[in-house]
Amino acid sequence: MKLKKNVAVSESGLLFNPVTGESFSVNPIGVEILNFLREEKTDEQISEAILGKYNAEKQAFENDYQDFIGVLSHNNLIESHEETNA
Amino acid sequence: MxxxxxxxxxxxxxxxxxxxxxxxxxxxxxxxxxxxxxxxxxxxxxxxxxxxxxxxxxxxxxxxxxxxxxxxxxxxxxxxxxxxxxxxxxxxxxxxxxxxxxxxxxxxxxxxxxFLPTLHQFEERNKVNLNDFGKKYGIKVPKSKVIYDLSTVHSLPSEFSFPMIVKGKFYDASIAYSIEQVKSYFNKISAKWGLPVIIQEFIHGTEFNVTGLGDGTGKTIAAVPMRKQYITDKGKAWGGISISDEKMLDMTRKFLRNTKWRGGFELELMKNKDGELYLLEINPRLPAWIYLAVGVGQNIPEVLVNLAMGHTVKPFTEYAVGKMFVRYSWxxxxxxxxxxxxxxxxxx
Missing domain, CATH: 3.40.50.20 (Rossmann fold)
Incomplete structure (x- = not known):
């Protein structure tokens, strides 16, 4: 899973997709996850990093994480397989 | 100097x-x-x-x-x-x-x-001729039909599904959800802008605009795409942001290359959920948001004046993405x- 290269993420958590002109805001944990995605970390590595840093239940985090990825995907912020393989 | x-x-x-x-x-x-x-x-x-x-x-x-x-x-x-x-x-x-x-x-x-389009270019891009324009230049356009009198309105549901757009020949567009609304908008729009009135397929999606300048030989001198962020009840952009969409720029270059457009223009585009781009309208002049183009590094009116004066100009090749305009009243x-x-x- 990889965040699209051209998507800009600011420190404050504002995402900007330059292709569509859409902006989104995410909270600080969202920013951390986006940075992990940018670094091409796997789901397991991201889960490990977040659970190691915050006091959260594994199952609850993974549910929320999948929801978050779903929202990113729905808004075309994640590279599709074709884009990743191109 | x-x-x-x-x-x-x-x-x-x-x-x-x-x-x-x-x-x-x-x-x-x-x-x-x-x-x-x-x-x-x-x-x-x-x-x-x-x-x-x-x-x-x-x-x-x-x-x-x-x-x-x-x-x-x-x-x-x-x-x-x-x-x-x-x-x-x-x-x-x-x-x-x-x-x-x-x-x-x-x-x-x-x-x-x-520095204006030729009469042929001006007529050809008229929304009355949009279907033929799309076919001739291989550009996707929504299906549209020109109507001159109310008696033809009743046959529309066999060709278009609701909602459909009712447009004036120069300005105005309304979304009609029933035959009664089509009739009412037909009367309102034809009283204001004259006949014909255009019926257009409604494309669900997000609206974008591109402004630019063609030199009359098919060359793209300038092109800046924008997404409307804040739209007034008249459908006008009160805020917008410059974007970088290669598909949109390709369509713009194709439009200029194929028509050899001379002068400023604004393309009104709709992108559906599958990412397909439709050309809704070609405005044969610069848009009201043209100052955004200046703000992102393409002073299109300046270059248009230089072309009008017969000077050679260099095409713009880049612009700043993610710059916004926010309009205000005073x-x-x-x-x-x-x-x-x-x-x-x-x-x-």
Missing amino acids: KKPTLNIAVTGLNAIDSPGPGVSVIRALREAASFNTRIIGLSYESLEPGIYMHDLVDRTYSIPYPTAGIDLLFERLQYIQEKEKLDVIIPNFDAELYPFIKLEHNLKTMGIHM DMIVDREEFEQISMYGEL
Whole structure:
């Protein structure tokens, strides 16, 4: 899973997709996850990093994480397989 | 090298809730690097705000509406030319383009330059001809039908599904969800803009615009795509952001290459959920949000003037992505005498 290269993420958590002109805001944990995605970390590595840093239940985090990825995907912020393989 | 001073006349001073492009065009010209300007406003109504913006407009003359005929417009422009020695006119309304295109040669002999689409280009891109335009140039357009009278409205549901768009030949568009609404919009729009009225397939999606400039040989001189972020109840952008969409730029380049478009333009595009782009309309002039193009590094009005003057220009190749424009309204305090001057004497 990889965040699209051209998507800009600011420190404050504002995402900007330059292709569509859409902006989104995410909270600080969202920013951390986006940075992990940018670094091409796997789901397991991201889960490990977040659970190691915050006091959260594994199952609850993974549910929320999948929801978050779903929202990113729905808004075309994640590279599709074709884009990743191109 | 000393910059020349050009006398440039600009229409579309109606910086209202459905704004004309004039004031934005003038702001762009004031920032031109290659020339200084004396700006002459050309107005149709005494309350067009640009008339009273003395820091932008040096002098304004009222001109007759296009419906008054070409001869009357030419007579008025001859009078203005005697006083102002115009170098360039930039018309900014769809409805006035026809008379200005017709007058292009006559005005040139008087020393006035313009950079307008040819009459053929102007007619071909007319929304009345959009289906044929799409077919001819291989550009995806929504299905549309031209109607001249109410009796044909009843057959529409066999060709279009609801909702459908009812459009005027120059301006106005409404979404109709029933035959009754189609009839009502047909009456309203035809009373205001005349016949025909256009029925267009409704494309669900997000609206984008591209403004740019073609040099008449098929070359893209400028192109800036924008997403509307804040839309008024009249469908006008009150805020927008420059974007980087290769598909949109490709479509723009294709449009310019195939039509050999001459002059400024605005493409109205719709992107559906599958990412397919539809060309909804081609406005044959610069848009009211043209100052965003200046803000992102493409001073399109300046280059348009240089092309009109016969200079060679270099195409723009880049622009800043993610720059926004946010429009605002502003109350000017105006002396009654100024209003009187433009209303009674047609000059200010």
